[in-house]
Amino acid sequence: MDKSVLLNNFETRGWVPVGPDDDWNFYWANVQSIRNVFSIDCGFRLTDDQVISHFPNHVELTRKDLMVKNIKRYRKDLDKEGNPLAEKDENGRYIHLDFIPQTFMLPADYNLFVEEFRKNPNTTWIMKPCGKARGVGIFLVNKLSQLKKWSRDSKTSNFTPPTSKDTYVISKYIDNPLLIGGKKFDLRLYVLVTSFRPLKCYLFRLGFARFCTVKYNASINELDNMFVHLTNVSIQKQGDDYNNVHGGKWTVQNLRLFLEGTRGKEVTDRLFDEMQWQIVHSLKAVAGGISNDRHCFECYGYDIIIDDNLKPWLIEVNASPSLTSTTSSDRIMKYKLINDVINIVIPPGQVPDVRWNKIPAKEHLGNFDVLYDEELAQQDVMGGDPRKLGPGTFRGKRDGSRPSPATWK
Amino acid sequence: MGDSNYSKAYIQTLIDELKTSKIYTDLQCAAQVEIAKPTLRLSELKKGVLNGLVNSGWDRKLRNAIYRFLQTHPKLQFPSPPPEHLKEPLVFLRKAQQAWEKRILKSLNSMCTDLNIPLARKRPEKEQKEWAQKWTELGIDGPVHFEKTEPKDASVKDLSQFRPVYAPKDFLEVIIGLQNPNYHGSDTPGFYHLWGIVQVPLKVKDIDELRLQYSDMSINQCQSGIDDAQDIPSELFEQERVKLGKKVINTNHGPLAQEFSKKGCPTSMRATLWCQILAVELDEIDILYYEQLKTNVLQHDLLVDSLLYKDVKLTATNDDQYFVFEDFLYQVLLPFSRDTYVLNHFDYNSASPPKSYIRGRLGMDEFAVNYPPNGVIPFHGFAMYVAPMCFLYKETITLYYVFREMYVRYFFRLHSISSHPQGIVGLSLLFESLLQTHESDLFFHLKSVGCQPLKVAFKWLVRAFSGYLSSDQVLLLWDRVLAYNSLEILAVLAVAIFSFRKTNLMKVQSYNAAEAVLADLTTLQVIPLIQLSLFSK
Numbered sequence: 001m002d003k004s005v006l007l008n009n010f011e012t013r014g015w016v017p018v019g020p021d022d023d024w025n026f027y028w029a030n031v032q033s034i035r036n037v038f039s040i041d042c043g044f045r046l047t048d049d050q051v052i053s054h055f056p057n058h059v060e061l062t063r064k065d066l067m068v069k070n071i072k073r074y075r076k077d078l079d080k081e082g083n084p085l086a087e088k089d090e091n092g093r094y095i096h097l098d099f100i101p102q103t104f105m106l107p108a109d110y111n112l113f114v115e116e117f118r119k120n121p122n123t124t125w126i127m128k129p130c131g132k133a134r135g136v137g138i139f140l141v142n143k144l145s146q147l148k149k150w151s152r153d154s155k156t157s158n159f160t161p162p163t164s165k166d167t168y169v170i171s172k173y174i175d176n177p178l179l180i181g182g183k184k185f186d187l188r189l190y191v192l193v194t195s196f197r198p199l200k201c202y203l204f205r206l207g208f209a210r211f212c213t214v215k216y217n218a219s220i221n222e223l224d225n226m227f228v229h230l231t232n233v234s235i236q237k238q239g240d241d242y243n244n245v246h247g248g249k250w251t252v253q254n255l256r257l258f259l260e261g262t263r264g265k266e267v268t269d270r271l272f273d274e275m276q277w278q279i280v281h282s283l284k285a286v287a288g289g290i291s292n293d294r295h296c297f298e299c300y301g302y303d304i305i306i307d308d309n310l311k312p313w314l315i316e317v318n319a320s321p322s323l324t325s326t327t328s329s330d331r332i333m334k335y336k337l338i339n340d341v342i343n344i345v346i347p348p349g350q351v352p353d354v355r356w357n358k359i360p361a362k363e364h365l366g367n368f369d370v371l372y373d374e375e376l377a378q379q380d381v382m383g384g385d386p387r388k389l390g391p392g393t394f395r396g397k398r399d400g401s402r403p404s405p406a407t408w409k
Numbered sequence: 410m411g412d413s414n415y416s417k418a419y420i421q422t423l424i425d426e427l428k429t430s431k432i433y434t435d436l437q438c439a440a441q442v443e444i445a446k447p448t449l450r451l452s453e454l455k456k457g458v459l460n461g462l463v464n465s466g467w468d469r470k471l472r473n474a475i476y477r478f479l480q481t482h483p484k485l486q487f488p489s490p491p492p493e494h495l496k497e498p499l500v501f502l503r504k505a506q507q508a509w510e511k512r513i514l515k516s517l518n519s520m521c522t523d524l525n526i527p528l529a530r531k532r533p534e535k536e537q538k539e540w541a542q543k544w545t546e547l548g549i550d551g552p553v554h555f556e557k558t559e560p561k562d563a564s565v566k567d568l569s570q571f572r573p574v575y576a577p578k579d580f581l582e583v584i585i586g587l588q589n590p591n592y593h594g595s596d597t598p599g600f601y602h603l604w605g606i607v608q609v610p611l612k613v614k615d616i617d618e619l620r621l622q623y624s625d626m627s628i629n630q631c632q633s634g635i636d637d638a639q640d641i642p643s644e645l646f647e648q649e650r651v652k653l654g655k656k657v658i659n660t661n662h663g664p665l666a667q668e669f670s671k672k673g674c675p676t677s678m679r680a681t682l683w684c685q686i687l688a689v690e691l692d693e694i695d696i697l698y699y700e701q702l703k704t705n706v707l708q709h710d711l712l713v714d715s716l717l718y719k720d721v722k723l724t725a726t727n728d729d730q731y732f733v734f735e736d737f738l739y740q741v742l743l744p745f746s747r748d749t750y751v752l753n754h755f756d757y758n759s760a761s762p763p764k765s766y767i768r769g770r771l772g773m774d775e776f777a778v779n780y781p782p783n784g785v786i787p788f789h790g791f792a793m794y795v796a797p798m799c800f801l802y803k804e805t806i807t808l809y810y811v812f813r814e815m816y817v818r819y820f821f822r823l824h825s826i827s828s829h830p831q832g833i834v835g836l837s838l839l840f841e842s843l844l845q846t847h848e849s850d851l852f853f854h855l856k857s858v859g860c861q862p863l864k865v866a867f868k869w870l871v872r873a874f875s876g877y878l879s880s881d882q883v884l885l886l887w888d889r890v891l892a893y894n895s896l897e898i899l900a901v902l903a904v905a906i907f908s909f910r911k912t913n914l915m916k917v918q919s920y921n922a923a924e925a926v927l928a929d930l931t932t933l934q935v936i937p938l939i940q941l942s943l944f945s946k
Contacts, residue, residue, distance in 0.1 A: 181733040181799070182545055211733060246729035254730055254800075257676065257881050262803045265651075265677040329729060 005323050005334045009342060025352050026342075027052040031320055034058075038293075046295040051345055051352045054319060055196070055296045060286045062300070062319035064169045065130045067282070068103045074285035099278040099314050103171040106147070113170060117144060124173040128316075131167075140173060174313055178306040180258060185209040187252070187304040187312075190321065191279055191371065192341055194297045194358050196287040198374035202344060203276060205367045206333050209255050211248040247326035259310075267310050275304055275312045280372045282314060294354045297345045299337070340366030415484065423478050431694060432474050439467055469661055476663040477688035480894070481818065483757070497759035499828045501590055502609070506759045506826040509583050513786055514763045516574050521712060524570055528712045528765055528780055537707045544703070547718075547739040548726070571719045573789035577871040580788070580824060581864065584834055587826070604852070605841030606861045611828055613839040616847065619901060620943055622893060625671040626936070627944045633673030634885040634936040647675070654678045663688055670892035673885055673936065680801040686891050687814040691807060699806050702744035705782075709747075713781040717742045721792045730880045734799035741795050741809050742787070745816075751783035754817035759827035760784075785821075790868075793875040794820050797883045815887075819896055823871050831896040836870050837863055840900040844907060851911050860923040866903040869930075873899055879931045886935050902935055905942035909933070 006028055010017065018024050029037065029052055037043055038056035046052065060066050075097050078086035087095050104113040106127075117125070127147075129137040141147060147170075177184045190204035259268040279302055301321025305313050323338070325331035343364045346352045359376065370376075415423075427433055443449065443461035450457065462468060490498070497503045521528055532540065585606045592610070603610065614622070626632060637647035650672075657669045658681050666685035674682045684690065706714075721738050725731040731738075745751070755762055762784025764777045795812050802808040822832045829835060841863055845852050855862050868877075873890070875883050889898050907914065910926050917923045 182736055183733065245727045246732050248732075249729070250733055251729075254880060257884075258800050260676040261680055261801045261884075263677075265675070268677075327729070 003323070005325065005331065005338055008335060009338045012339075013342070025049055025051070026346070029053055031058075046293075046354075048354050049352050051295055051297060051354065053297060053299070055193075055298050056291050056293060058290065058298055058319045060289045061282065061317050063130055064103075064128055064316055065105050065167055067286070067317060068100060068105070068169060070289060071100055071282060071285045074281070097281065099274075099281070099312070101172040101174060101313055101315075103169050106168045106170055108167075110147075114144065124175055125170050126173040127168050127170050129168050141170065174305050174307050176308050178308045178310065180209075180211075180255075183211045185211040185250070186315065187255075187275075187302075187306065188321070189252075189275070189279070189302045189304065190337055191283075191300045191302055192297065192344060192368060193283060193300065194345060195294065196283070196290045196292045198378070199280075199283055199287055200358055200373050200375065201280065201283055201371045202365065202368040203279065203371040204337055204340070205252070205369060206336065207252045208333070209250040209252065211250065245327060247330060249327065249330065263310065271306065271310045271312060276371055278304070278312060278314050282317065283372075297341075299341050336367055340364075340368050344368060418489070419482075419484060422482070423475065426478060427471075427474060430474065431692070432470060436462070436467060436471065439465065466661075473661070473663045473685075473688050473690075480688075492756070495757055496755070496761075497827050497829075502587070502826055502828050502834075503759060505583070505587055507761070509580075509826060510760065510763060513574055514765075517712070517763075517786060520572065520574075526712055526715075530710050532708060532710050536710075540707045544707075544740065545736055547743075548721075548735040568715065568719050568722070571715050573720060573723075574716060574786055576789040577868045580833075580871065581867045584826065584837065587834065603838075603841075604845055604856075605838070606863050607834060607838045607841060609828075609834055609838065611830070611835050611838055613830060613835060613842055614897065616843065616943070619897065622895070623889075623898065623901075623939075623943060626889070626940060628940050630672060632936050632940075633675055633888070634882075635934070637675065651675055651678075654682075658682065658685070661685060667892050667894070670888050674888045676881070676884075679884060679888065680807075683801065683811060683891060684807070687811060687818070689807070689810045689814055691810060695810060696806060699744065699809055702747050703740075705747040706743045711746060711781055713746050713787065714743055717746065717787050717792065720787055720789060724790055724876060725792050725796050728796070728876055731793075731796040731799065731876075734796060737799050737805055737808060738792050738795055740805045741812055742792060744809060745813060746781040746783050746785065746787075748783045748813065749779075751785060751813065751817060752779065754821060755784060758821050758825055759829075759832070760821070760825040785816075788824060790872050790876070793872050797875050797880055797887065800880055800884065819890060820873065822896060823873060833870060836896060836900045837867065839897060840866055840870070840903050843900065843904045847904070848908055848911065851907060851914060854915055855917075855923060858918050858920070858923070860917070860920040862907060864920070865924055865927050866907070869903055869906075870899050874902065874930075874935075877930045878933060878935060882933065882935045889939075898939065901942060902939055905935075905938040906930065906933065908942055909938055 007017075010026075015026065027033075027037075027050070031054065034052070034054040034056065037046075037052065060070055075086060075094060078097070079088075085096050089095050102116070104110075104116070106113065117123070123142070125141045127139050127141055139146075177186075187207060187209050189207040192202040192204070194200045194202075256268060256272070259271065282302075298319065299321065301318035303315040303318070305315055307313065323334055325334055343366055344360045347356070347360065347364060359373070439462060440458050443458045444454070446461065448457075449461075493503065497506065517528075585608070587607070587609045589609055620627075631646040631650070633650060636645065637643070637650060641647075654669065654675050655678075657665050658678060663685055666682045670682055670686060718739070721735060721742070725738055726735050752762060762779040763786060765780035766777055794816065795808070798808055798812055798815070802811060819831075822829060823836075824833060826832070826834060830839075841852075844862055852862060873883075873896070874886055878886065886898065886902065890896055906927065913926045914923060917926060
């Protein structure tokens with residue numbers, strides 16, 4: 001892992017690197033080390049002046065199957081309590097909470113999947129291994145015969161639960177992605193979470209869109225061509241047309257400019273609001289299950305695809321978004337990301353103290369905007385008129401100096 | 410029409426032109442529809458028909474057509490000057506432009522012979538079919554043979570051998586060399602010698618005239634691009650502006666759209682407003698015409714295509730704002746080079762379309778053709794004229810017509826030698842004189858370390874800042890070019906940028922250091938800079 005972005009930030013602050021057995025204040029861990037820190041056998045208790053960059057069981061959000069499970073459960077819970085958010089349309093689809101493509105777990109839900117597939121046999125589905133990242137092991141499916149292996153697995157009656165290496169999720173492939181310049185892209189947004197209960201999350205303004213270098217072609221023949229379908233930079237980098245100057249990345253500002261100019265402001269605003277609201281709901285869905293260790297914070301990489309009706313779809317959440325840089329503007333952006341993350345998590349100039357109130361001052365937010373601060377929102381509820389759940393505007397700055405958003409759906 | 414500003418001859422030309430255009434037949438048909446209406450009384454025939462036409466919006470359409478004519482046909486003096494004078498009144502500049510054109514054409518021809526590629530050739534049937542299929546994906550292979558199984562022969566183009574015909578800096582050298590033969594230019598005192606590098610004494614506006622011209626941009630007026638930013642409450646400006654904008658768009662009246670745009674266009678309305686200002690309204694004929702151009706591209710391969718392709722690859726494809734639109738650029742630029750409508754603009758352009766001859770008939774006028782068909786030889790960076798507009802139009806056909814109109818009204822002036830105040834020579838001189846007058850210490854310092862400011866600013870002017878500013882800023886700038894119908898704002902912005910970075914520029918000690926200070930303009934906000942520069946002295 002290229003750590004230069006991290007190291008530069010640490011050095012600028014005059015922090016001292018320490019070895020694995022020394023005392024530390026700030027630990028930017030990878031997923032493996034987190035397991036060690038919090039493991040029942042060899043883990044240790046963190047002191048008040050130590051912060052670490054992952055939540056112990058972040059997999060509830062960052063593993064594809066667990067995320068889907070949690071979101072489905074969250075929706076059902078809201079439905080049961082009669083929350084207006086869980087309203088469904090005449091086809092039984094959620095109106096406000098329909099933000100993940102239809103997904104099944106394999107091999108567990110194989111039969112359910114087959115039933116669904118037979119209802120609409122001309123659809124394409126995408127198979128993703130649960131435990132992998134960076135586009136590895138993904139393939140597209142449009143015939144049941146491609147899934148023979150999982151059909152066999154589901155019929156065996158042994159009770160050993162499949163390990164994460166064997167489980168896959170299969171989701172409805174979004175075959176009408178929004179194309180710009182004829183090319184498919186997805187969005188990478190960075191979200192910092194400093195606490196789950198109460199939920200405190202921040203959205204980084206400098207997200208980007210990753211473009212496929214090859215023109216999007218929905219024809220069956222191109223299903224095998226991963227350059228057409230997968231936007232992961234690690235895959236695109238190997239293509240012939242990969243360009244090192246821009247790396248196929250477009251800033252979110254350019255995306256916004258294009259959409260406002262060609263589709264209009266209202267629909268663009270609605271799109272961006274909806275994306276933010278999807279992020280908040282995905283976090284709320286797992287908030288109950290994640291151990292809210294106050295030593296922890298986490299910077300997630302959200303992958304979102306927009307279809308050509310300007311509806312966003314949450315594809316997955318990454319716990320360790322790549323910090324390697326493919327272009328120089330990329331490096332600058334990631335440097336700013338880490339810089340702002342550190343400033344929010346530890347008020348500048350101070351030693352970490354996990355007992356602080358976790359309400360960063362406005363000037364420390366840098367390029368982050370407050371996405372949702374549950375604690376502050378509740379204070380508003382007590383202070384003023386009860387906030388109704390309605391369409392939101394997340395441009396927090398519009399409301400003057402208070403960081404919390406006004407209303408949200 | 411008792412307007413005494415326009416001579417009878419001018420009005421007659423206008424009427425003649427309208428009569429040959431589609432709107433004439435459309436109006437006739439609409440009038441016949443009106444006459445057939447049963448509510449019409451015979452005694453009030455003329456009045457009734459006129460009212461009917463006005464009510465169904467024909468009045469507006471006719472006005473827009475007239476407005477378009479006015480924009481593209483400057484008022485003529487009486488007696489009307491000979492055609493060469495319309496192109497360029499000053500003889501020495503005319504000659505300079507012709508010499509420059511000869512050089513370009515020579516360079517093009519020699520590239521042709523060196524690479525052994527014809528200027529134009531008809532495509533074989535098979536290749537035409539391949540091109541038709543790949544029309545929307547030209548970015549992948551471009552004008553090379555798509556069949557990768559065929560052995561490479563001399564006709565398969567290897568793009569690395571193509572060089573752009575010229576780059577802005579070559580053009581700058583030509584401009585520096587311009588000398589009015591009526592003056593003795595020399596360093597000895599008493600002789601006329603301008604301080605900057607442009608030595609042609611054209612009349613340019615001074616700051617007071619510019620302030621008047623751009624008065625709608627003054628600091629006390631809210632502007633799109635500053636006052637509708639996200640962190641300003643929208644009630645202050647944005648909401649009113651958007652409401653007004655909607656009304657303006659609904660009236661579909663060119664001059665109104667132009668007036669509204671003086672304070673900038675809200676992003677979501679910009680595309681429509683530009684279409685209205687440029688009087689671009691697509692009908693079936695326009696769509697057919699574009700298809701015809703596309704067919705021309707499929708049938709014949711021009712050397713110019715490779716130049717355009719190379720230009721796109723060098724500029725837009727490497728630009729992290731425009732790389733997404735690469736394929737659109739080909740779909741606009743390739744048909745553009747076949748569009749003979751563009752030849753019309755040479756009536757008022759000092760340049761003339763280069764001529765080439767059918768093979769074997771060199772020098773024989775009956776066998777001369779314009780090459781390329783639209784008479785415009787692209788240079789390094791040409792594709793960047795189109796790139797920012799890709800943010801506005803997602804259909805290539807609208808993009809095409811808007812670009813074409815922008816080119817024949819404004820962009821052509823940025824690469825031809827002329828005495829027109831908005832020509833590149835005029836803009837360069839305007840830039841230099843403003844900088845000398847208002848930042849004389851900066852100018853002197855830069856000159857003394859070997860950096861003539863125009864040498865850095867020239868490329869910005871030639872490209873109208875496309876590719877140097879960030880995309881939303883280019884669009885805000887071009888709003889003003891359209892609204893005030895003048896390119897002078899480019900020079901004003903260039904001066905403003907130098908002013909803005911003055912502190913660092915005063916510290917430089919070499920040309921390279923100065924260039925480095927001015928290398929990255931992507932963080933600049935152009936409207937506040939222009940306001941500061943024009944209105945806060």
